[in-house]
Amino acid sequence: MDSLPTSLPLSPDACYAALQARDSRFDGKMYVGVTSTGIYCRPICRVRAPKRENCVFFAHAAQAEAAAFRPCLKCRPELAPGGALRWSVMDASRTLAQQAAAWLDGQTQAEASVEDLAAHLGITSRHLRRIFAAEHGVTPLQYLQTRRLLLAKHLLTDTALPVTQVALQSGFASLRRFNAAFIEHYRLQPTALRREGKAEAADTPSALLLAYRPPYHVEALLEFLERRAIAGIERVDRARRSIRRSLRLGQAGQAGKSCEGWLEVTFDANRPQVRLSLSEGLVPATATILPLVRRWLDLDADPLQIDAALATLPAHACQQPGVRLPGCVDRFELAVRAVLGQQVTVAAARTLASRFVQRFGTPLAQAAPEGLTRLFPEPEQIAAASRDDIASLGVIARRADALRLLAEAWPRLLINQPHASQITHQAAQQELIALPGLGPWTASYMLMRIWSWPDAFLPGDVVLRKQLATPGEPLPSPKRVLELSQAWQPYRSYAVMRLWRATAPSSTELS
Missing domain, CATH: 1.10.10.60 (Homeodomain-like)
Known part of the structure; x- marks a missing residue:
């Protein structure tokens, strides 16, 4: 029973040791099939560990099912964290x-x-x-x-x-x-x-569980998103460890139809999992929303692998295990936020974004929790707006033009097409920089957060230059900062997050 796929992270005996220890670091990276029951489990399953001679290990759930094993109803393999692409793979x-x-x-x-x-x-x-x-x-x-x-x-x-x-x-x-x-x-x-009594009233939100690999610095993520939350769109409750936000998205396969409503994610205080609740309007798009939320909260990250890659960060930034890379659920929303955030503070960008939503957003039709009142405007709405309409919100004319041109180009961007996984980082960045009003900082920020690129970097960022400066010496040049960043590949986006977090919030912080 030890003829195993080469992609397993450990030898069979080591896999069994991880199973006995219920080691969450291997959750989603290996599964165990139990020959005496025909069931396969995650390594964290709480049932009594099977005998070694009854175990066969797999790197993927698909391998276990191809070998005629059925998923465990206790540990639920469908909840396991996914395996992110290994950007350092050379073959x-x-x-x-x-x-x-x-x-x-x-x-x-x-x-x-x-x-x-x-x-x-x-x-x-x-x-x-x-x-x-x-x-x-x-x-x-x-x-x-x-x-x-x-x-x-x-x-x-x-x-x-x-x-x-x-x-x-x-x-x-x-x-x-x-x-x-x-x-x-x-x-x-x-x-x-179906669970007994699962049938619920039609207006009760649907709730799903999503697992992740610990450690997860939940407070860091909530703090980051809270400081950037747009009034009427998103609300962070750090006491409840939850985030609520409105959302509109097209439903794949149903031309002309879209779903809108609100969702809430709550981090479990005792288990490495997130509870996702959807309003009735978003339930028809559940299958589309699940991967969006996983990427938004970076639930598929491998924190131990990332920690190892960032071991040479300055000590004050290195000692932050589990800091994740916040993504987004609405790419256009974050693209607009990135443009509005150019050369202004986080607080100022948030103010501009809130005005933007009040001016161009649409009311959320269905009842929602307190603080959620509007939907973010769609690209077509912004493309049709005039420069004066946008500038009246306190946005400089050049940036108002950049927003309109971004909205016009949005449907045609190569990196915005479905499954654009083959576009290189350099090609994607050049496509964004070619848009009027978007420089290298904004393009890299978009790649880092909108497209969850794990190895984006911002060498000209003032905060990063300060964090990497030698005490008593001038700030390092962007070229020098880029040289230093090579040691943190392929997880430089995470290095950015840690270096930003290591800086006390101030009125001059850019991001």
Whole structure:
């Protein structure tokens, strides 16, 4: 039972030791199949550890299911943190296989096919199957099937969505196909996973659980987002360890339709997990929102790997384990916020953004918690606005033009297209800098937070230059700061977050 995929993080005996220790550092990186039960679990499962001779280990849930193991109903493999792309991987075939898995992770439509994926990557479907199986131990279709079934299991367990909606949101073409796949793989009817009394009133938010790898510096994330929260759009409650915000998004596969409402995330004080609640208006887009929230809160990060890469940061910045890279759930909103934040303080940018929303945003139609009143304007609304309309909010004319031109170009940006995983950091940055009014700082900030690029850096940032200065000497030049940053690849975005946090908030801070 020890013939294992090469992508496992440990030897079989070491995997068993991690299982016995319930080591959360390996959650999402390995799974254990128990031959005596036919069940596979996460390494943190709280049930009694099985005997060593009954264990077989896998790097992916798809490998376990391809070997005919069923997911544990206790530890719930669908909640495990995902595996972020390893940006330092040098082997081209392995990189393509990782990108292929990332593309499949983003699919919610039944029409997704191996041929579509191969065309996206620019390779033949035969080559795709070969490199995918070599890296992940399963075929692309097996991987996609497992992802869809685990998503369905998640929705069945944690929401009151009708089974038909669960099937469609999970990417199945029909309820019949969904039922057949579920029974074949899990030997259960989908409705058997429903909790007793789960059916709720229609106006009760849907709630789901999302896991992460500890440590997680929750206070750092909440503090960062609170200082940048736009009035009417977002509200952070550090006492409750929660964030509430409004959201509008198009629903994939339904042209012309969009969903709007509000969501709330709450960090569990006792377990490494987040509770996500959705208002009724956003429930139809649950499958789309789940990966957005994971990226927004950086739930798939590997903090120990990041800590090791940042070990040479200045001591005051290095001693911050678990600091995450905040992303976003509305890319255009954060792009506007980045432009408004050019050469002004965080507080000033927040004030301008709040005025912007009051002027151009639309009222949130459905009832929402206190403090959530509006939806952020869409690109079309800003593109149609005049320079004077925007400048009247206290925005300089040149920046007002930059916002209008950004809104006009937004739908055409290459990096803003679905699954633009093959665009290099340099190409993406150059595309953004080519837009009028966007310089290197703004472009890098957008890549860091809007597209969750783990290795973006801001060498000209005043705060970073101060943090990296030698006491008693002039501030290092941007060129020197960039040289110093090479030691923190491929996680320089996290280095930025730590260096910013190491600076006491002040009226002159830029970010």
